[in-house]
Amino acid sequence: MEAATKVQVASWPPGSFDSSADRVTNPTSIPSSFSAYGEPYSWSGREALGPFSGLSSLNNNVHAANSDTTQLAAAASWLFGMEPETYLGILLRGAPDGPLRYDPAGQRRPSEVLNAADPTPGAPGLNSYAVLPTYPATNYMTDNGLFASVPGEAANHANNAMSAFQNLLRPPQVGADPERVRQGRAVFERAGCAGCHSGPALTNHRVIPAADIGTEPTRAKAGAKMEARLAAPGMFATDTPFPLPTDPKLVPLPIPEDKLPQLLLAWGQGGTEGGYKVPNLVGLAWSAPYLHDSGVAVGPDAQKDLGLPGTLEKGVSPDPANSLRALIDRRIRDRIVAANEGSEKARTARATGKGHGYWADEPAGFTEADQRVLITYLLSIDRLTEDLPTP
Ligand code: HEC
Known part of the structure; x- marks a missing residue:
């Protein structure tokens, strides 16, 4: 399995990556960092809700979902049709030698190996998260109900700070006639x-339906299976301390009725085949x-x-x-x-x-x-x- 995986990963064109949890190899080019007025975000446009018109949602998914594959164990049954322990076992068998390596011949189950080595015990995955009560359900602001957060800062603060910084980035001047x-x-x-x-x-x-734009269609459906566990979109109030208080303030993110068809298209849900958003052309x-x-x-x-x-x-x-x-x-x-x-x-x-x-x-x-x-x-x-x- 590891050899087969390497063939898929090694096929990604340099500058592309695929962190979508759909078991289909369809990497996308790293999206533009010249993000101001480029909403909704990501190639599909599915990051559209919450602070900075969805840019914080994109930034959060990088750290709370894409870069921490261990958090996916909780969703493995509906995303991959796999027992969480099987998923973790596959993952941790390939971990570098050390406390996170799972030994199939050993005494401990994969989740026990993970829990013993987890720097954030009691919370999902390995990174540091503010966890919504609806975890691991997807809501259209976060793939899994997690917000990457740093102790001592407000929940989700670094993602918002990154969005503010990114919206200031401009490409070097070209100087054409x-x-x-x-x-x-x-x-x-x-x-x-x-x-x-x-x-x-x-x-x-x-967001343009994949069939209309005519580009490679499979990536547009990458979020389709997340429809199996959806929660109402929401986040923590932006001044919520982290670690969370016992009764943190939740803020709903209502979807305006006229925005819903575009959001469903971006996620490849609601019976659609998904789509790609019109990218900005700056840079x-x-x-x-x-x-x-x-x-x-x-x-x-x-x-x-x-x-x-x-x-x-x-x-x-x-x-x-x-x-x-x-x-x-x-x-x-x-x-x-x-x-x-x-x-x-x-x-x-x-x-x-x-x-x-x-x-x-x-x-x-x-x-x-x-x-x-x-x-x-x-x-x-x-x-x-x-x-x-x-x-
Ligand atoms: C119907 C809407 C539509 C029209 C008309 C359209 N585009 Fe696009 N454009 C898109 C979408 C959607 C994408 C992203 C498609 C994808 O990557 O799958 C895109 C992508 C691009 C890109 C690639 C951007 C990148 O970062 O890779 C460029 C450049 C571009 N369009 C230029 C043009 C030019 C020039 C024209 C006219 C000749 C044009 N577009 C007409 C919707 C449109």
Whole structure:
């Protein structure tokens, strides 16, 4: 099993990771850290509730769910169809030699090994958490009812502090020729891009059904099984001390009725197949390869360095301009998709580079000169479109 797992993990394109608890290998590119006005957060857009319009929810899930696989034991029955002890046994058998290593021939059950070595005894998992009474049920603010918290600070404080910091981050200035940028913006509008990529960070904050956007579909459903144990969205009041008092104040996070369909789509629940949110476009010069699956990648040699096998798999960094050209030109994109299909690693990672069929190419009535200024414009986006206060 360990050997089989390594094949899956080693398939992830560099700069991607998969911490979704769905037993499907479908890593996503590390999302943009230029987060201001980029809500809802994550590629699916499922982090949409609570402080900083969902950014604290994203930050919390990194530490309270993704980086602590031991906390998943409580949900193993409905997420993995597995006994919690079996799940923990698989996990801890591979722990580094030491107090957390489970020995199948030994006397102790996996949970006993974990409890004996746990730096936070009596609380779930290994990290330090404020625990909602609804743990381990998912609520749309936290995957499992846990909030990563530091003793001596308010519950969930570090996640909120990180959100405030992150919303201040701006990419380095690009310094493109303003006339070419203006021409490129006109092409962007003529090609219909601004229908979705609008607003201060060039996202309209919408989640688009996976079938409509046409990109790799499996990742959009990563949260589907969590529907089996849902609790009403809620969190601790932001001034709740940690460790928690005996009667901590809980704050419900009501979902406005008009927000519910988008939230269900983002989580792949409510009978939907899931979707991907319209990402913001700030800092594109720094975020190649493109799309959630990292599949749109072209290296410095636009003829030879095609797709993931032509770039990251052989240690070649994708070139932002060449990769963006492959995003908007279907003839180039077809070659990228074919190159990815020819790579066993990319197939294992489900990195296809398919979909998002919004073209600014010859069949759509655009010239190469149009493409060049459009790409100049896209790479020039190094700030919010208006001078706005930090959210
Ligand atoms: C119907 C809405 C919609 C339209 C129209 C649209 N986009 Fe997108 N765009 C999206 C979505 C959704 C994604 C994320 C898809 C995914 O990763 O699976 C995306 C992703 C992108 C990305 C990748 C961002 C990244 O960080 O990887 C770029 C660049 C982009 N779009 C530019 C454009 C351009 C240029 C146009 C016009 C030619 C355009 N988009 C038209 C919805 C749209």
